[in-house]
């Protein structure tokens with residue numbers, strides 16, 4: 166076998182990444198070297214020299230070599246001109262004199278481990294030597310065999326008494342060097358001339374400082390069990406894949422930032438105290454195995470999940486495989502989705518409220534047929550929703566009241582503490598929360614916001630529907646309660662205008678402005694991914710136009726257009742009279758619940774007992790059920806008559822979509838008849854002329870927008886494309 170062939174057989178740099186194990190990598194390598202050479206040294210009769218006790222006073226002789234069958238691998242010599250044994254294994258023979266080896270200059274692999282050697286000068290003539298194992302001897306000086314062994318690729322000199330290295334310039338081909346378990350007090354400077362060194366083990370020495378490794382092409386470096394306090398001077402190790410620094414005195418991970426190929430980092434048994442240190446390895450994209458076992462940082466609560474969250478690419482942490490479950494758990498804990506946060510908030514508020522004495526609050530109680538009416542304007546801040554809400558309330562005082570939220574945010578100079586928010590301290594907010602006062606809470610830009618039941622009740626007691634405004638997080642929580650409001654998404658589509666709106670408040674920091682602008686995308690995404698989540702959309706680029714749209718929407722909804730308005734006023738008068746006698750709330754705005762079917766949107770609920778006989782009541786009930794089923798399960802129609810005040814339904818035909826409408830006329834008629842049979846009042850609402858108001862209710866007919874988002878048929882599409890424009 167030629168030298169090169171032999172060298173190829175012993176290459177380590179081609180090992181797959183997974184095999185570059187932590188602290189054991191060098192040991193394994195050493196073992197593989199040893200077992201490799203041992204196996205080569207095995208004769209066909211299975212006998213080798215390893216383990217044989219020498220009876221020649223530690224002198225290796227030809228007779229002993231023969232007796233112990235030390236030679237193996239009869240093959241072509243390096244120059245290819247003749248045959249010779251290329252390997253010699255003379256381990257555990259108590260050898261202290263190996264001068265006989267000077268005659269074996271064809272040797273390529275030499276194993277002299279576990280002897281009593283104090284010098285290797287006798288092998289200075291083995292110019293063909295590629296692999297040397299002289300571990301477990303009593304060598305004081307390594308590489309004292311001179312410069313002639315320039316072909317050496319692998320040298321195991323571990324478990325000796327080496328305190329320093331001579332000049333290594335001649336060993337430019339050396340790839341693997343094991344100097345572990347020696348007496349080195351520093352990284353030998355001469356190592357820097359080993360331009361091919363890929364695997365270096367300096368573990369179990371007395372090294373206190375990391376240095377003299379500059380620009381070495383190391384793939385694995387083991388410095389376990391030394392006295393290193395700081396990770397330094399490793400920046401130039403561009404090829405480093407595995408770094409073992411366990412059992413040192415390291416407190417910080419600083420100094421690892423540049424090791425872009427690092428995959429394995431073993432820092433077990435050190436003094437790393439803070440999770441903050443992980444920032445130094447956060448950007449190491451290939452890091453898969455991290456060992457921080459027995460560091461003080463492990464005492465940090467939720468340590469494991471926090472590390473997994475910070476370094477999501479890890480496959481092994483502290484010697485244990487990171488499971489998918491742990492990854493999900495870490496993500497949910499440290500970066501929960503808005504949905505999970507809302508779920509938690511809701512659970513918390515619910516539990517706190519259960520601890521309180523319960524009152525039956527008639528005014529906001531969900532009745533059998535209709536929920537308490539509420540209108541929620543939702544959108545990113547700066548979408549003018551607060552102004553819109555307050556204007557609506559002042560224009561329709563007979564229908565709407567403003568639900569004042571509570572917040573820990575300090576008031577802006579122009580805000581009225583009674584009208585805009587209830588401003589409280591963080592402690593007061595917490596007390597309210599623990600007191601079970603909130604229907605929903607949300608954290609937004611570092612401040613808590615919450616809507617108390619009392620704020621809604623204050624409006625409801627007046628017989629009014631409650632108008633509130635909030636961020637998406639608040640809506641997610643509110644949707645979990647028994648309230649079933651209408652949700653109007655208010656969004657500036659023009660980023661520039663949005664920025665302008667936000668900057669009207671000089672006290673709002675620029676960072677918050679940019680954050681809020683970025684959040685606009687969140688609303689668009691949410692609208693796309695959850696069709697029907699918002700009931701309507703209003704573009705608030707132009708505040709006055711937005712208000713006109715909202716007002717139109719509300720008036721349409723309340724039936725307050727033209728003659729209808731007058732009639733409504735009269736009706737309202739009658740209702741008020743009715744209400745003043747029994748204070749019955751005009752439930753006009755909220756969505757009906759799944760179970761509830763129908764109600765007259767403009768008049769107080771009809772009394773349930775009509776004086777009909779039982780059979781007639783049952784028949785009526787059957788017909789109502791039939792009508793409900795027909796209405797709720799009916800396929801989207803071009804023109805649908807809804808008997809509920811539920812979704813806004815377009816009466817317009819989508820362009821070119823008449824076919825669907827005509828083909829379903831029969832079905833529509835059936836629905837209408839069924840609804841009429843049940844004695845239900847029709848409510849037909851069209852999209853506004855401006856085309857900006859539309860429903861995203863899933864039951865409404867839909868057409869596909871250019872951007873792929875679903876939108877109700879007949880309505881102008883609301884898509885991110887509009888934002889881009």
Ligand SMILES: Nc1ncnc2c1ncn2[C@@H]1O[C@H](COP(=O)(O)OP(=O)(O)OP(=O)(O)O)[C@@H](O)[C@H]1O
Pocket residue numbers: 544545546547548549550551552570571574605606607609614615616634635636637638639640
């Ligand atoms: N109970 C609540 N739950 C969740 N979000 C809420 C709640 N009450 C108010 N918010 C929202 O918190 C955000 C607070 O924003 P900010 O303090 O910057 O300005 P604002 O004047 O209150 O609102 P805007 O800028 O939208 O007029 C607003 O988007 C507001 O709608």
